[in-house]
Amino acid sequence: MNATWIDGKPGEALSLSDRGLHYGDGLFETLPVSVSRLALLDLHLERLREGCTRLGFAAPEEELLRRELAAAAAGQKRAVLKLMVTRGSGGRGYRPPGEARVTRILLRYAWPDYPQAWQETGVALRVCKTRLGTNPVLAGLKHLNRLEQVMARSEWPENDPFQEGLMLDGEGAVIEGTMTNVFCSPAEGRLLTPDLSRAGVAGVMRRHLLQAAENAGVRVEIRRLTLDELLDQREVFVCNSIIGVWPVSLIGGHAYPIGPLTRLAQGWSQE
Numbered sequence: 001m002n003a004t005w006i007d008g009k010p011g012e013a014l015s016l017s018d019r020g021l022h023y024g025d026g027l028f029e030t031l032p033v034s035v036s037r038l039a040l041l042d043l044h045l046e047r048l049r050e051g052c053t054r055l056g057f058a059a060p061e062e063e064l065l066r067r068e069l070a071a072a073a074a075g076q077k078r079a080v081l082k083l084m085v086t087r088g089s090g091g092r093g094y095r096p097p098g099e100a101r102v103t104r105i106l107l108r109y110a111w112p113d114y115p116q117a118w119q120e121t122g123v124a125l126r127v128c129k130t131r132l133g134t135n136p137v138l139a140g141l142k143h144l145n146r147l148e149q150v151m152a153r154s155e156w157p158e159n160d161p162f163q164e165g166l167m168l169d170g171e172g173a174v175i176e177g178t179m180t181n182v183f184c185s186p187a188e189g190r191l192l193t194p195d196l197s198r199a200g201v202a203g204v205m206r207r208h209l210l211q212a213a214e215n216a217g218v219r220v221e222i223r224r225l226t227l228d229e230l231l232d233q234r235e236v237f238v239c240n241s242i243i244g245v246w247p248v249s250l251i252g253g254h255a256y257p258i259g260p261l262t263r264l265a266q267g268w269s270q271e
Contacts (some may be wrong), residue, residue, distance in 0.1 A: 001079065005106040008068055018103055020086030023094065024145030026103075027051040028187055029204075032242050033071065033079040033108075039226070040241060043204045048085060057087050057100040060066050068106055078111035084144065114243060122249030122258055123163035123238070127227065128152040128178065132169045132199045140202035141244060153178045164238060166227075167252065169199045176223045180238035180246070181206035184230055185261045190234075191220045205239045205269060212268035218261070235259030237266075244269035 001256040004012050005217045019025035029044045044248075047063055052059035065083070072081055084105040130152040152165050165178045174194050176182055181203040191213055196202050213220045230236065236248035236256050245266040247258040 001076075001108070001110050004071065004073065004109045005068065005104075007104050010066070014103070014105070015089045016090070017089040018062060019026070019088065019090050019096070019128055020084065020103065020105075020144050022090075025055070025141060026084060026086030026144045027055070027142055028082060028084040028144060029142065030241060031081045033073040033076045033081060033111075036073050036075060038073055038081070040204050040208055041066070041069070043207060044083075044241070047142065047202070047204060047207075048083070051132055051143070052085065053103075054141060055087070055143070057068070057102060058095065059171050060085060060102055060104055065104070068104070072106055072108050076108070080109045080111060082107045082109065086144070112242065118163060118246050119244070122247035122256070124155060124250040125164050125166045125177065125238070125248055125252075126160075126162040127219065127252060128155055128165040128167050130155065130167065132167050132175050134171075134198040136198050139198050140196050142201050145236070148214055149178045164246070166230075167200075168227060172227060172229055174230050175200040176203075177238050180240045180243070182225075182230075182236070182238055183238045183265065184208065184225075184233035186233055188234075189218060189261075191218055191261060192225060193220065193222055194225045195223050203240055205241045208219060208271075209239060209245075209265055209268055212265075212271065216264070216268075218264075235262050237262045239269065 027048055031038050031044055049059040086103045087096055088101040088103045121176045128182050130148055132148050152167055156162055164180060167175050169175050183191055186192055210220055231254045237245050239245045248256055
């Protein structure tokens with residue numbers, strides 16, 4: 001089941017001078033495989049391409065990536081693919097090499113065994129002590145430096161009653177979960193999701209749900225969201241490409257019903 005490829009060839013050896021290792025100088029995408037099919041592949045590749053442009057190096061050729069991803073997904077009933085693209089090798093120092101020769105790293109993992117109850121009856125969120133730094137230059141990117149998420153996820157043990165952590169920025173605004181994006185509903189027929197222009201990862205599933213909501217005529221607002229506002233919402237859910245949509249049943253001591261927009265979003269996530 002598990003397998004790794006470096007620049008399209010089976011292997012686990014990476015150059016010690018790779019800038020992804022030294023500086024987190026690269027990006028990644030996490031893609032679900034279902035019966036050899038890769039969901040939302042176009043959106044993942046579009047985000048990767050946009051991220052490479054923002055970091056200042058050329059993205060790998062798209063048809064090459066499609067072939068490599070399809071080969072890794074072939075014959076897999078359920079699996080997770082993680083694609084990493086780094087700027088490649090370089091000498092000592094922060095200055096990037098004049099012409100980057102990107103490195104492609106592709107890993108295949110077993111499907112996570114999340115309980116079905118988390119989809120049906122919801123998950124509990126804790127508010128993390130670790131705060132996200134704000135930086136508009138990197139905001140939205142799924143870059144390789146995820147130390148803030150590592151620190152946040154280490155705040156509670158595996159057997160803790162919380163399934164996900166809620167991350168705020170330095171000013172106390174809600175940004176995202178440690179591995180998810182956040183949506184909430186302040187009123188019937190309305191959705192609200194945090195603004196990610198200063199911090200956070202603009203998830204592919206988040207983008208998919210925003211488009212689905214627009215197509216369905218559901219009003220969506222993207223803006224700064226405080227923790228107090230979130231705690232006062234009618235319904236809350238979190239999402240990413242692997243889990244789809246998890247209803248949120250509890251944040252701290254605040255309980256939430258699983259409302260109609262959450263169930264609607266779960267349906268959209270399967271489209």
